[in-house]
Amino acid sequence: MKKKIVWIILAVILLVAIAVTSIIMINESKFQYSVEEIKEYNYFVLIKDKKYGVIDKYANVVIEPNYIAVQIPNPSKPVFICINSYNQETKDYESVVYNDKQEVLLENYKNVQAIPLQTNIETNPYEKSVLTYKEDGKYGIVTLEGKKVTNAIYDEISSINYKEGTFLVKQDDKVGVVNMKGTVLINTEYETITSDNYYNEATKNKTTGFIVSKKTEDGYRYGYINYRGKVILNPEYTELERVTQIPSEEDIYFIAFKDGQAGLLKNNEVILNYEYEDFEYNAQNNIFIVQRNGKKGVVTDKGEITIRPEYDNILFGGMYLNAVRGDETFIFDAKGIRIQTENVSMTETDNPNYYIAIDKNDTYKLVDATGRTLLDDNYTYIEDLPGNYFIVARDGKNGIIDNYGNVVVELKYTSIFRFNDTNLLQAEISETKTIELYNMQMQKVASMDGASITQYKKSDAITQEYIMLASANNLEYYDVEGNLLDPKNIFPSNQVLAKKIGDKWGFVDRTGNEVVAGIYDMVTDLNEYGYAGIQKDGKWGVVDKMGTVIQEPVYELEWLQPSFLGKYYRINAWYNEARYSDEIAE
Numbered sequence: 001m002k003k004k005i006v007w008i009i010l011a012v013i014l015l016v017a018i019a020v021t022s023i024i025m026i027n028e029s030k031f032q033y034s035v036e037e038i039k040e041y042n043y044f045v046l047i048k049d050k051k052y053g054v055i056d057k058y059a060n061v062v063i064e065p066n067y068i069a070v071q072i073p074n075p076s077k078p079v080f081i082c083i084n085s086y087n088q089e090t091k092d093y094e095s096v097v098y099n100d101k102q103e104v105l106l107e108n109y110k111n112v113q114a115i116p117l118q119t120n121i122e123t124n125p126y127e128k129s130v131l132t133y134k135e136d137g138k139y140g141i142v143t144l145e146g147k148k149v150t151n152a153i154y155d156e157i158s159s160i161n162y163k164e165g166t167f168l169v170k171q172d173d174k175v176g177v178v179n180m181k182g183t184v185l186i187n188t189e190y191e192t193i194t195s196d197n198y199y200n201e202a203t204k205n206k207t208t209g210f211i212v213s214k215k216t217e218d219g220y221r222y223g224y225i226n227y228r229g230k231v232i233l234n235p236e237y238t239e240l241e242r243v244t245q246i247p248s249e250e251d252i253y254f255i256a257f258k259d260g261q262a263g264l265l266k267n268n269e270v271i272l273n274y275e276y277e278d279f280e281y282n283a284q285n286n287i288f289i290v291q292r293n294g295k296k297g298v299v300t301d302k303g304e305i306t307i308r309p310e311y312d313n314i315l316f317g318g319m320y321l322n323a324v325r326g327d328e329t330f331i332f333d334a335k336g337i338r339i340q341t342e343n344v345s346m347t348e349t350d351n352p353n354y355y356i357a358i359d360k361n362d363t364y365k366l367v368d369a370t371g372r373t374l375l376d377d378n379y380t381y382i383e384d385l386p387g388n389y390f391i392v393a394r395d396g397k398n399g400i401i402d403n404y405g406n407v408v409v410e411l412k413y414t415s416i417f418r419f420n421d422t423n424l425l426q427a428e429i430s431e432t433k434t435i436e437l438y439n440m441q442m443q444k445v446a447s448m449d450g451a452s453i454t455q456y457k458k459s460d461a462i463t464q465e466y467i468m469l470a471s472a473n474n475l476e477y478y479d480v481e482g483n484l485l486d487p488k489n490i491f492p493s494n495q496v497l498a499k500k501i502g503d504k505w506g507f508v509d510r511t512g513n514e515v516v517a518g519i520y521d522m523v524t525d526l527n528e529y530g531y532a533g534i535q536k537d538g539k540w541g542v543v544d545k546m547g548t549v550i551q552e553p554v555y556e557l558e559w560l561q562p563s564f565l566g567k568y569y570r571i572n573a574w575y576n577e578a579r580y581s582d583e584i585a586e
Helices: 002-029
Strands: 043-048 051-056 061-067 069-071 080-087 092-098 110-116 126-135 138-143 156-159 166-171 174-179 184-190 192-195 210-216 219-225 231-237 239-242 253-258 261-266 269-276 278-282 287-292 295-300 305-311 313-317 320-325 328-333 343-348 355-359 364-367 373-379 381-385 389-394 397-402 407-413 415-418 424-429 434-439 444-448 452-456 466-470 475-478 496-501 504-509 514-520 532-536 539-543 549-555 568-570 579-581
Touching (some): 043 061, 051 069, 061 069, 174 192, 184 210, 219 239, 231 253, 253 269, 287 305, 305 328, 313 343, 343 364, 373 389, 389 407, 407 415, 444 475, 514 532
Antiparallel strands (some): 080 092, 110 126, 219 231, 253 261, 343 355, 434 444, 452 466, 496 504, 568 579
């Protein structure tokens, strides 16, 4: 009998545990959502005679350009919001939503609109999964497939900076936050809500929180709510800022003001009381410069004062701190220990034997760990490179030296810097717009006058990452190590390839046979949609994937390497929604 009771108790405990776990999982799921990544661009905005339509990636006109505006919220999906007119009184757009068969979608929803992203580095300017609709003067959220996410209960709905998939909603002049699943993160009871701008490479904007404000008799007061909707700080601060440079999602640091005085908080714990005028964080040394009574000092992230606030100014010099008082400058290390040195700055390099130092005359030099000078040649700049090399500057010119001071790249460039995440150095001469590339062995691998440089990442259409150097009459490809690439290895599906034939350009097949005669001043290789540009007498035309001319050169375009989709040319070459046209400038 006792065993039976024990088993019953255990069964009850197990059921309770399962129920609690289920509740937690259900509750957690409300906060979990995925921002869709666009891997395939199938549809684009078409512009003609100041009217807008849609073309697909095969250059077919899907929607005739008859509308005052067209929104494509997700270019991988056939959902097109076509706007006919704008009512000045109601401030409403008359819109209709079509698919690629010109069938009307979302018929049960009125005034459907894409939601513009406030801040975005992608080529798509809208939220990709949801739209807004209007009903009885109020707004709600609906998916692209027509599933209602929220009822139409809001006066306004807009995106939030750096927080895709989360929306600012307004009711009766108060704002709150909902996410793309319809979960209310913050009730509509605040005057303002902004993101804290926190970004982490691993989680991206997932854990970005919110600075909120309420209006009181004494003015606005600010607080903080985390990404799950939990109130961390009540709105009682006259100013509030998250220290976003500290990469922690558990321990969040704030600079908070009360009655004009600043304090330092970790979550809701006061680390330094409200008796300072300002804080400035230095990520390299993980310390704060503080100001009190007009004087500056240094504190740690634990609130420990390492340099008392008694200096006119404190400047960062790599591992050193320069504390200025009157005409005197005192040098401290990051722990606040005063040191005797002629250098005002010392920065670590990849090699523990070398440090980059700056003396009181703003001259750069190499020193060892004790500060002993190893190299001093009156450089006005030194920057560390892998392999015991250093970018240096003198008399306004940049070059490269080794750790013995030998010049390995002549000091003749306007600038030298590492090109993105490659193993290449980009050296430029501004007068001739010359770009030269050096590998990490300091060998020159490319040089082109009047050039532009573009990096392309590996994708379904591109077999390997590569760098393109292009000018008005030249085109070359390199890998991330600086090796010259054959286009047929970069574009394995292209049947024709750009080729310089004599002093002109044409196209050859994959075995090198001429397909398009070398009669053009410049060409582009086929893009992922199978079209290439041909230039003659300053005007551009188009060939298809077989090298057949489908548009004679008639377009006057400013880009060195314009992009085409059928006979249409892309209007905007950089970030933003891709738009195409076939209009000829008069």
